[in-house]
Amino acid sequence: MxxxxxxxxxxxxxxxxxxxxxxxxxxxxxGDRACPYGWVKHSKSCYFAGTAWTRLTYYDAIAFCHSLKAHLVEFNTLSEYKYITATAMNYPWWNGPWIGMLKPFDGYDKSWILPSTQAVTKDSDLNRVIDAAALRDTGRCGGLNRRGGGFGFWDCGGQDTFSSEPQKGSPWCEIDLDLDN
The missing domain is CATH 1.20.5 (Single alpha-helices involved in coiled-coils or other helix-helix interfaces)
Structure with missing residues (x-):
């Protein structure tokens, strides 16, 4: 040569x-799966906390996640719920993150769905936790409070009940790595 x-x-x-x-x-x-740079891998999902985007309505947050080929974080099991609510407290949320859960009806009604599957979860223990929040709250869109731990349903971007500011939050996006389940 x-x-x-x-x-x-x-x-x-x-x-x-x-x-x-x-x-x-x-x-x-x-392993055999990859997460985009800057995302956190846990179990069979990749997560991105959009803490820099603080003034999004629920629907703006959905669009933000879709632009990343993801969806808002959804609780599919009680262990994922516990992971998300515990992990959320480690992020510097300004208004708290939106979560991928919707109530189709206003008021105190326990009906709710995961937007990606248009159904409830298969985990009955988790369903009881979410049902309790749905019965307690009158809003339609899922989210966590500013400290990240308190789950509930709030107005999707209208008036905040505690101030004159419109209720806005941050996107928390998820990519499912295991689409077989």
Whole structure:
């Protein structure tokens, strides 16, 4: 092999290595699944807390997550509910995050759905927790309070009951890695 050929081959290998490192910075690989850079992987999901976006209505937050090819965080099991509410307290929320749950009817009604499946969860223990919040709250859109831990249903972007400011929040997005369940 000539000196020029060795130099060309070395450049090709270096470029390939740089390319792999560069691509590796965009996806964090854990096992056989990947999360986009800056997202947190837990169980079978990737999560992105949009704490910098503080003044979004519920529907703006949905659009934000969709732009990232994701959806608002949804509780599918009681363990995921516990993880989300515990983890939320570690983020610097300004108004609290929106959660992917909707009540189809106004008022004190325990009917609610997950927008991605248009159904309730299969976890009856979690359903009891959410039913209690749905019966307690009159709003239609799911969210967590400013400290991140208190789950409830609030107005989807209208008037905040505690101030004259419109109720706004931050997006918390989720990508499901296991779409078989």
């Amino acid at each position: 000539t000196s020029a050929a060795r130099s060309s081959s070395l450049k090709t290998h270096i470029l390939a290595g740089v390319f792999l490192v560069f691509c590796g910075n965009f996806f964090l690989v854990r």
